[in-house]
Amino acid sequence: xxxxxxHYALVLALLLALVQSTLPLWGAxxxxxxxxxxxxxxxxxxLAAIAIAFAALTxxxxxxxFSVAVVAGNSHSLKPLLxxxxxxxxxxxxxxxxxxxxxxxxxxxxxxxxxxxxxTLKARVLAVQGMIGVGFLAFIILTSNPFLRLxxxxxxxxxxxxxxxxxxxxxxxxxxxxxxxxxxMAFSFAVAALIEGRVDPAWARWVRPWTxxxxxxxxxxxxxxxxxxxYELGWGGWWFWDPVENASLMPWLSGTxxxxxxxxxxxxxxxxxxxxxxxxxxxxxxxxxxFLVRSGIITSVHAFAxxxxxxxxxxxxxxxxxxxxxxxxxxxxPRLKLGGxxxxxSREGALVLNNLLICTATVTVFIGTLYPLLDKTVSVGKxxxxxxxxxxxxxxxxxxxIAPLMAWKRSDLPGVLGRLKFAAAGTVLxxxxxxxxxGGGPVLALLGIAFGAWVVLGAATEIAERxxxxxxxxxxxxxxxxxxxxxAWGTAFAHxxxxxxxxxxxxSSYWSTEWLVLAKPGDRIExxxxxAVEFDGVTAGHGPNYQTSLGDLKLLHDxxxxxxxxxxKRFYPVAQMPTSEVAIHTTLAGDIxxxxxxxQADGRWSLRLYHHPLxxxxxxxxxxxxxxGVLSLSDRRLRVGxxxxxxxxxxxxxx
Amino acid sequence: xxxxxxxxPLVLLAALAVGIGTKLLSGSDPQALPSxxxxxxxxxxxxxxxxxxxxxxxxxxxxxxxxxxxxxxxWCVACLAEHPVITRLGRDDGIPVVAINYKDKPxxxxxxxxxxxxxxxxxxxxxxxxxxxxxxxxxxxETFVIDKAGRIRYRHPGPLTPDIVDREIRPLLAELxx
Numbered sequence: 001x002x003x004x005x006x007h008y009a010l011v012l013a014l015l016l017a018l019v020q021s022t023l024p025l026w027g028a029x030x031x032x033x034x035x036x037x038x039x040x041x042x043x044x045x046x047l048a049a050i051a052i053a054f055a056a057l058t059x060x061x062x063x064x065x066f067s068v069a070v071v072a073g074n075s076h077s078l079k080p081l082l083x084x085x086x087x088x089x090x091x092x093x094x095x096x097x098x099x100x101x102x103x104x105x106x107x108x109x110x111x112x113x114x115x116x117x118x119x120t121l122k123a124r125v126l127a128v129q130g131m132i133g134v135g136f137l138a139f140i141i142l143t144s145n146p147f148l149r150l151x152x153x154x155x156x157x158x159x160x161x162x163x164x165x166x167x168x169x170x171x172x173x174x175x176x177x178x179x180x181x182x183x184x185m186a187f188s189f190a191v192a193a194l195i196e197g198r199v200d201p202a203w204a205r206w207v208r209p210w211t212x213x214x215x216x217x218x219x220x221x222x223x224x225x226x227x228x229x230x231y232e233l234g235w236g237g238w239w240f241w242d243p244v245e246n247a248s249l250m251p252w253l254s255g256t257x258x259x260x261x262x263x264x265x266x267x268x269x270x271x272x273x274x275x276x277x278x279x280x281x282x283x284x285x286x287x288x289x290x291f292l293v294r295s296g297i298i299t300s301v302h303a304f305a306x307x308x309x310x311x312x313x314x315x316x317x318x319x320x321x322x323x324x325x326x327x328x329x330x331x332x333x334p335r336l337k338l339g340g341x342x343x344x345x346s347r348e349g350a351l352v353l354n355n356l357l358i359c360t361a362t363v364t365v366f367i368g369t370l371y372p373l374l375d376k377t378v379s380v381g382k383x384x385x386x387x388x389x390x391x392x393x394x395x396x397x398x399x400x401x402i403a404p405l406m407a408w409k410r411s412d413l414p415g416v417l418g419r420l421k422f423a424a425a426g427t428v429l430x431x432x433x434x435x436x437x438x439g440g441g442p443v444l445a446l447l448g449i450a451f452g453a454w455v456v457l458g459a460a461t462e463i464a465e466r467x468x469x470x471x472x473x474x475x476x477x478x479x480x481x482x483x484x485x486x487x488a489w490g491t492a493f494a495h496x497x498x499x500x501x502x503x504x505x506x507x508s509s510y511w512s513t514e515w516l517v518l519a520k521p522g523d524r525i526e527x528x529x530x531x532a533v534e535f536d537g538v539t540a541g542h543g544p545n546y547q548t549s550l551g552d553l554k555l556l557h558d559x560x561x562x563x564x565x566x567x568x569k570r571f572y573p574v575a576q577m578p579t580s581e582v583a584i585h586t587t588l589a590g591d592i593x594x595x596x597x598x599x600q601a602d603g604r605w606s607l608r609l610y611h612h613p614l615x616x617x618x619x620x621x622x623x624x625x626x627x628x629g630v631l632s633l634s635d636r637r638l639r640v641g642x643x644x645x646x647x648x649x650x651x652x653x654x655x
Numbered sequence: 656x657x658x659x660x661x662x663x664p665l666v667l668l669a670a671l672a673v674g675i676g677t678k679l680l681s682g683s684d685p686q687a688l689p690s691x692x693x694x695x696x697x698x699x700x701x702x703x704x705x706x707x708x709x710x711x712x713x714x715x716x717x718x719x720x721x722x723x724x725x726x727x728x729x730w731c732v733a734c735l736a737e738h739p740v741i742t743r744l745g746r747d748d749g750i751p752v753v754a755i756n757y758k759d760k761p762x763x764x765x766x767x768x769x770x771x772x773x774x775x776x777x778x779x780x781x782x783x784x785x786x787x788x789x790x791x792x793x794x795x796x797e798t799f800v801i802d803k804a805g806r807i808r809y810r811h812p813g814p815l816t817p818d819i820v821d822r823e824i825r826p827l828l829a830e831l832x833x
Contacts, residue, residue, distance in 0.1 A: 229732075240730050277664060284668075319672045326665035333661045370675075381758055381784065516766065569770070578739065580770055597769050608766055 003068050006056025007147040010097075013049035013104070014137040016042050020107075020130030024123035028195075036123035043111035043126050046133060047104040054101045057146050058088050067153035070094060070146050075157040076574050078545040079165070086170035093146035095173055099290060100136045102174075102181040106210075107133065110185070117206060124192035125185075132184055135317045143313050162546070162572040162579045168228035175221030176248055180286035182214020183255060187283035190276045191325050194332040199276065204266035207279070209633055211262060215255045216629030222248045223622035230615070231582050231593075238508070238618060241385050246369040247289035253362040254282040257355045264348050268408055269339035271352070276333060278355075284322040285362070291318075343410040350403035357396045364388040397451045397502065401458030404491055405465065419465055423457035430457075438511055448506035455499030459492040490632025494625045501621025504614035508590075515609040518600060528611050530558045531592055533565065538596070538605055546570045546579075551596040551605070555585050567596035567607075586616050696806050698789040702779025705761050712753055712779025718805040721831040723752040723824070725775070726787060726797045728759045729767035734796045737814035738771050741798075744820065745774030750828060753777045757795050758784045800824060802831045 020042035027035025057070075061084045066072040074091045075084055083090075089098040107129040114122050140146070189207045193199045225248060230238040239245060258278040264271040291314050342348040368384050401423065405416045430453035431446050464470075466488060467480040517525055521537035536552040553565040568581035585592040590613040597606030692698075701713035717724075725741055727734040745752035754775040756764045761780055768775075781787050790799070791810075800809035809827055811819060 232732075237730060242731075273661070280664075315672065315675060319668070323665065323668055323672070326668055330658075330662040330665050334658045516762075578771060579735075595770065597766070598772075606769055 002056050003060050003065065003147040003149070006053040006060075007145070009049045009052040009056065010137065010141060010147070013046050013053065013100070014134065014141060016046040016049060017130045017133035017137055020046060021127050021134050022130075023127075024130075025127040025195075028120040028123040028127070031120070033119065036119050039123050039126035039130070040111040042130065043104070043107040046130075047101075047108040050097075050101050050104045053147075054088075054097055057094060057097060058085060061085065061088050064157065065153075066155070066157050067149050067151070068146075069148040069150050072150055072154050072157045076545060077156055078574075080544050082167075083165045083170065089173050090170075093140070093144045095177075096136065096140050096144055097146055098174065099177055099181060100133060100140065102177050103129070103133055103136065103184060106181060106185050110188075114206075121192055121196060121203075124195050125188045128188040128191045129184065132188070132321065135321065139313055139317060156574075158574065162570070165572075166228065166232060168224055168231070172221060172224040172228060175217050175224055176289075177221075179214050179218025179221050179248075179255075180251060180290055182210060182217055183251060183258075183279075183283045183286045185210035185214065186258060186279040187325065190279035191328060194276060194325075194328045197332055197335060199265065199272040199336055201266050201269050204262045204275070208259070208262050208266060211255065211259050211279075212629050212633050215252070215259055216626040216633070218248070218252050218255060219622050219626040219629065222252055223619045223626075227619050231584060232579075238505075238615070241368070241382055243369050246365050250362050250365050250369070251282050251285040251289055253358050253365070254278060254285055257358040257362075258282050260351050261355050264351055265339070268342065268348055270342065270348060272336045272339055273329075273333040274355070276336075277329060278359075280322060280325045280329065284318070284325075285366075287318050287321065340409070342408070345406075345413050346411045347403055347406040347408050349411075350399050350406055354396050354399050354403065357392055357399075361389050361392040361396070364392065394451060397455055397498075400495060400498075401454055401461075404459075404462045404495070420458060420461055423454065423461045426457040427453045442510060445506055445510035448510075449503060452499045452501075452503030452506060455502060456496045457499075459496035459499065462495075463488070463492050485635055487632045487635040490628045490630075490635065492628070493631055494628030497621045497624030497626075497628055499621070500624055501618050504617035504621060507614040508612045508618065511613050512615075513611045515607075517607050517609070518604045519607050520604045524556075525607070525609065527592065527609060529589070531562075531611070532556045532559075533592075533594065533609065535605070535607065538599070543570070545574065546572045549596065549599075551583070551594070551607075553583070553594060553607075555592060565592075565594050567594045569596050588616075589613065591615050692791055692807055693810070694806055694808065696804075697801060698786075700779075700786040700789060702755065702781055702786055705756065705765055705778055705780050707765070708778070710777040712755060712777045714805070716753065716777060717801045719803060720751060721803060721808075721828050722801045723750055723828075724755065724799040724801055725752055726755045726757050726781075726790070726792050726795050726799075728757045728795045729763040730759065731795045733814040735771065737796055737816070740815045740817055740820060742772050742774040744824075745776075746772075751776050753779075755779050755781045755786060755790075755792075757781050757787050757792065798824075800827055800831070 020039055023035050023042070024037075024039035027033070027038065057068075059065075060068045060071050061075055062081070064071065064075060064077045064084070066075075070091055070093045074094075075087050079087065087094075089095045107126060110117075110122065110125055110129065114125070117125070186207055189203065189210070193203055222245075225245065226238045229240065229245075258275065261271050261275040261278055265275050340348075365385070368388070401420065402413075402416055405419055406413075427450050431450050434441065434446060434449045463481070463484070466484055467477040469477050472480075513528055515525060515527065517523075519525065519535040521535060523535045524532055525535070526532045532555075534554040534556060536554065539550050539552065541548050541550050547570065549569045551565070551567045553567070555562040555565050563585055565583035565585060567583040570579045570581060572579070580595055582593055582595045584594075590611060593610040593612055595608045597608060599605050697714045697717055699714045701715075702711050704711035723741075723744060727738075727741075741752060744750045752775055754777070756778055758781065761782070764778075764780070768778075779786070784792075790797075792812075796814055798811045798815055799807055802808045808831065809823070811823070815824070
């Protein structure tokens with residue numbers, strides 16, 4: 001019965017979404033407060049209904065109700081409870097249910113916390129949010145019903161793909177979806193603003209926190225996915241330009257651009273129609289991402305339309321959502337009042353430049369991802385992206401250091417560059433240090449190191465400038481630092497995080513070392529930097545739903561014991577699938593990474609060992625970026641400034 | 656002019672939607688091989704072996720008996736997912752399975768095979784992906800069935816599942832072996 005309750009709740013949610021997407025819109029057009037107010041209960045009830053549906057499906061997984069088709073197809077009675085729960089979204093149907101759940105959470109958040117929004121804007125935002133809900137709920141109910149029953153029910157399930165039975169991947173989809181779906185808020189606000197025909201700094205101040213939150217979630221989501229690939233695929237690569245990875249990178253890129261152009265709208269009342277366009281685009285790319293990723297495991301474009309019916313539905317949904325928004329844009333955007341003017345050399349100018357570069361980079365990724373779908377005779381890979389994406393992002397990195405130091409409206413470039421002289425000198429020192437440490441290296445690697453160091457030092461310079469470090473007594477600098485707005489710290493952290501990630505990407509790409517050895521118990525393998533491992537053999541064992549060969553290794557540093565390393569080879573009998581679990585010892589300076597190979601005829605085992613310098617900082621850098629986003633989100637201006645200044649500017653625009 | 660600029664996103668989107676839409680609806684099955692290649696002989700190619708091995712893969716290696724041609728790469732998760740299925744076909748069922756190693760570092764491919772098992776009779780290293788383009792491959796994994804005369808009879812893009820093997824590949828192989 002419980003799955004039927006879930007199904008029923010889902011249909012109810014669709015009806016509520018229908019109400020939410022029509023009544024408030026009509027009410028807003030007729031200035032009817034009652035109809036506009038209907039949006040709020042509709043949004044909160046829709047959340048409740050979807051939460052019930054989600055809980056019902058989770059329940060079916062937890063009690064292993066194999067009469068439900070998706071449970072039978074993706075779960076197994078012996079699977080650990082954690083993976084029973086995360087298995088809920090480890091398949092197409094369940095992941096779409098998670099998607100609408102998050103959508104409803106965001107919708108309800110506007111309904112509950114959007115008290116300071118003008119009534120018509122709030123009604124319209126919720127209505128647009130409701131329309132997205134209608135599309136997706138209809139998609140789920142018509143083509144991907146997660147509550148479909150099997151009769152007779154199988155005795156046991158077919159198990160979740162073992163590659164997905166992993167903590168990294170278990171929490172990767174929710175973060176990605178929080179990011180993707182979070183951008184629906186920017187989209188809804190953009191469409192509502194087009195309907196209203198008005199975009200002002202107050203609007204940007206409401207949109208920015210949602211975008212910022214979505215961006216921070218997406219940053220974590222992309223990083224989790226990359227980290228998973230790093231330890232699951234077994235040799236330490238962390239980005240493959242795979243369509244699914246690209247699908248998450250594209251909305252991240254355009255979301256980054258959106259974040260910055262919304263800043264210009266907020267501060268300078270300029271770039272309005274561009275910001276609206278970016279908001280629509282970012283959500284559109286999130287939709288593309290959702291569909292390329294939807295199955296969660298098929299790591300290729302093949303997933304796009306395995307089922308033609310679903311493929312066409314998806315395309316229609318995309319076309320209606322983005323097409324409708326673009327149509328509205330074509331009609332309404334030309335009428336938006338132009339805002340503040342600015343000179344090319346100004347902070348706005350720098351932000352526009354970076355916006356354009358990031359968007360072009362997004363387009364190159366988009367073409368690289370979708371082109372093979374249109375023309376099967378062409379294959380696109382790493383060389384393509386190295387020739388297009390990387391050269392486009394290099395100037396972005398160079399400019400992003402300069403922009404925060406520039407003044408709004410008009411700035412003086414020599415002055416700004418002058419203030420960056422210490423950062424420039426520091427960059428040279430870092431490159432020299434890399435040269436000395438590595439005894440040389442490819443020019444591109446050194447250039448990459450220079451860019452990374454430049455960003456980190458540039459972010460530090462910006463803070464140092466603001467607190468007038470070493471120019472006034474240190475105590476005064478510190479109190480200035482404490483008084484800096486959190487958004488300033490947020491910017492510095494987010495920028496520095498990118499620099500840190502960049503440095504480690506370069507270091508791990510160019511300076512990793514690899515050993516392939518055949519070892520018998522008692523063997524000792526010398527690695528770099530004073531590290532060595534001792535191999536003590538392999539033991540057989542078994543986990544809840546797999547058999548395993550467990551390697552026993554000791555990691556030594558300068559002869560003293562550091563830690564045990566236990567790389568595994570697992571076999572999942574139900575799914576008939578082997579997986580390899582690597583052992584990683586992470587330090588601040590890098591990873592020691594061990595993968596267990598096969599047993600040889602003479603009883604020795606093949607082992608692959610790697611030293612990946614700085615590699616943890618790729619994800620560390622991403623976390624620093626996300627932290628910067630959260631810090632900025634907690635800024636006073638976004639928490640309490642909005643209503644008061646909104647009221648002021650609303651009056652101003654009427655005057 | 657100014658107004659037309661605002662129409663641009665819509666126009667671009669429409670073009671894209673039409674492009675992908677016709678692709679989706681025309682063949683109605685995007686997994687179908689470009690019809691030009693089906694029942695045609697394999698395009699000519701000759702691929703070097705992985706380092707340290709003797710057997711590469713050339714189009715002249717086909718024929719005589721129906722064979723399975725699997726395109727894989729060590730960097731591809733879906734290949735790992737389908738590997739047990741391929742292994743069962745090649746090792747347990749004795750079906751000749753050969754492979755093209757697609758855009759891979761040879762040392763990674765060798766390590767991958769060492770770790771996950773090697774069910775292939777021959778492997779050609781398609782380092783730059785040229786041969787795969789001739790075959791119309793647009794992602795990994797992909798699997799082809801080649802008949803006795805060396806013609807392409809079937810193509811499956813994406814990972815093989817036991818279900819597809821039982822429903823499509825085994826019956827076809829049985830028929831081709833007659």
